[in-house]
Amino acid sequence: MSTATFPADFFWGAATAAYQIEGAWNEDGKGESIWDRFAHRTGTIKGATNGDVACDSYHRIRDDVELLRRLNLNSYRFSIAWPRVQPSGRGPEEQRGLDYYRRLAEALLAANIRPLPTLYHWDLPQALEDAGGWAQRDTAERFAEYAALVTSALGDVIGDWATFNEPFIFTRFGYLDGYHAPGRKEPDAYLRATHTVNLANGLAIRAIKAARSALRVGCVYSVSPAVPASESADDATAAEAFHAYVNLWFVEPVLAGRYPAAAVNGELPLARMGYRDGDDRIMRASLDWAGINYYFHQVVRSAPPSDEALGVPFATVGRNEHPLTDFGWPVNADGLRAILVRMYRDCGNIPLEVTENGCSYLDGPDARGTILDERRIAYLREHLIAVAQARAEGADVRGYHHWTLMDNFEWAEGYTQRFGLTYVDFRSLERTVKDSGTWYADVARTGTVPV
Ligand code: IFM
Numbered sequence: 001m002s003t004a005t006f007p008a009d010f011f012w013g014a015a016t017a018a019y020q021i022e023g024a025w026n027e028d029g030k031g032e033s034i035w036d037r038f039a040h041r042t043g044t045i046k047g048a049t050n051g052d053v054a055c056d057s058y059h060r061i062r063d064d065v066e067l068l069r070r071l072n073l074n075s076y077r078f079s080i081a082w083p084r085v086q087p088s089g090r091g092p093e094e095q096r097g098l099d100y101y102r103r104l105a106e107a108l109l110a111a112n113i114r115p116l117p118t119l120y121h122w123d124l125p126q127a128l129e130d131a132g133g134w135a136q137r138d139t140a141e142r143f144a145e146y147a148a149l150v151t152s153a154l155g156d157v158i159g160d161w162a163t164f165n166e167p168f169i170f171t172r173f174g175y176l177d178g179y180h181a182p183g184r185k186e187p188d189a190y191l192r193a194t195h196t197v198n199l200a201n202g203l204a205i206r207a208i209k210a211a212r213s214a215l216r217v218g219c220v221y222s223v224s225p226a227v228p229a230s231e232s233a234d235d236a237t238a239a240e241a242f243h244a245y246v247n248l249w250f251v252e253p254v255l256a257g258r259y260p261a262a263a264v265n266g267e268l269p270l271a272r273m274g275y276r277d278g279d280d281r282i283m284r285a286s287l288d289w290a291g292i293n294y295y296f297h298q299v300v301r302s303a304p305p306s307d308e309a310l311g312v313p314f315a316t317v318g319r320n321e322h323p324l325t326d327f328g329w330p331v332n333a334d335g336l337r338a339i340l341v342r343m344y345r346d347c348g349n350i351p352l353e354v355t356e357n358g359c360s361y362l363d364g365p366d367a368r369g370t371i372l373d374e375r376r377i378a379y380l381r382e383h384l385i386a387v388a389q390a391r392a393e394g395a396d397v398r399g400y401h402h403w404t405l406m407d408n409f410e411w412a413e414g415y416t417q418r419f420g421l422t423y424v425d426f427r428s429l430e431r432t433v434k435d436s437g438t439w440y441a442d443v444a445r446t447g448t449v450p451v
Contacts (some may be wrong), residue, residue, distance in 0.1 A: 002292035004388030011399025012444035013075030024058035031087025038181035079121035089125030134193035144203035220291030227303035238314035257284035291355030334384035340390035358403035
């Protein structure tokens with residue numbers, strides 16, 4: 001397929017997350033988050049930077065909505081900072097935080113852009129981390145209360161919601177590998193954290209539906225298709241174990257009330273995870289849609305169980321023959337087609353949206369101030385064609401959100417990566433649409449990807 005056309009009701013979007021763009025880290029009653037605490041610690045973030053100001057989006061609703069309008073987008077995926085609306089993660093709401101998100105949603109709607117918020121994109125209130133964080137079972141109840149609070153307050157203007165962004169990433173990087181907040185390297189805490197998040201997802205979905213039954217609630221997953229390293233049966237089995245662990249650990253619990261046992265050769269460490277009788281019924285809930293975040297595939301081979309937490313029976317091997325972005329991530333558009341088709345099946349044919357897909361290239365302004373990011377245009381073209389191919393193969397993919405609207409704070413990488421459709425000068429905070437943004441705006445306007 002060299003060109004592709006999408007239906008008129010397809011969602012063309014861009015995605016961001018609160019800590020990566022908002023700034024205003026301690027304004028209007030906002031509580032401290034685990035990312036505030038972590039980034040303020042020496043040695044955690046490249047360049048010793050943090051999200052205190054980021055893109056200052058908290059003060060620039062009008063500019064950012066205007067940017068989305070210029071890009072002809074009809075969907076904006078952003079996240080709600082839990083400590084902005086419930087500073088310590090429990091108790092009464094902070095009205096000024098809710099007002100900010102209402103103003104944002106209303107400005108989007110006035111520009112004919114669908115607001116698509118995620119309730120948790122990694123910024124846990126620090127007070128909850130002090131009580132044990134995601135490793136503490138009670139955090140599941142806190143999350144459900146917060147979800148009900150926000151959707152009760154804003155569900156009159158926002159119909160589509162996501163609970164979590166990339167549960168696999170924030171539990172693993174935050175509690176096992178330690179290079180994301182809260183910076184813990186504790187295998188047992190990690191295992192419990194994955195289970196708490198699965199409990200929280202089920203509880204929150206039911207709490208949201210109890211508050212407002214018409215809302216459509218999904219969850220957003222980071223996924224990588226697994227390519228077996230060889231044609232051996234062992235590597236094929238290893239690739240399936242990778243898929244079960246990386247792609248389905250937070251999918252099967254909500255859809256079916258169970259963990260994908262293939263991830264660990266059938267030996268689920270339920271006791272270490274803090275699993276209790278009846279948890280299947282808590283985790284299971286009615287998911288209306290799933291978000292797919294795709295960046296790269298992984299080549300997987302069979303290996304003796306070695307992972308310090310779970311003992312997964314596979315290893316990933318170096319990253320192959322594909323070209324790399326400036327961040328060193330392989331560019332493989334067919335991986336997006338493949339994983340959309342697979343996840344559609346594994347999610348029981350519920351609607352999918354691409355909630356993130358993008359690339360960091362460091363192109364900056366030339367002498368005329370133009371950002372000629374041709375590599376991002378090529379990336380977008382190939383990946384959008386892959387979405388069209390997945391649709392042609394039967395996957396019900398209803399939207400595409402590019403990561404990201406504008407260059408921003410890339411977690412432990414600080415400001416050293418640029419994923420944006422828009423260039424941000426981090427001294428003046430001026431935004432300049434890159435050539436890729438202009439190209440994408442044309443696609444969004446016509447619904448057609450040119451050759
Ligand atoms: O910036 C992140 C985002 O917060 C979650 N998904 C991957 C992006 C690029 O690393």
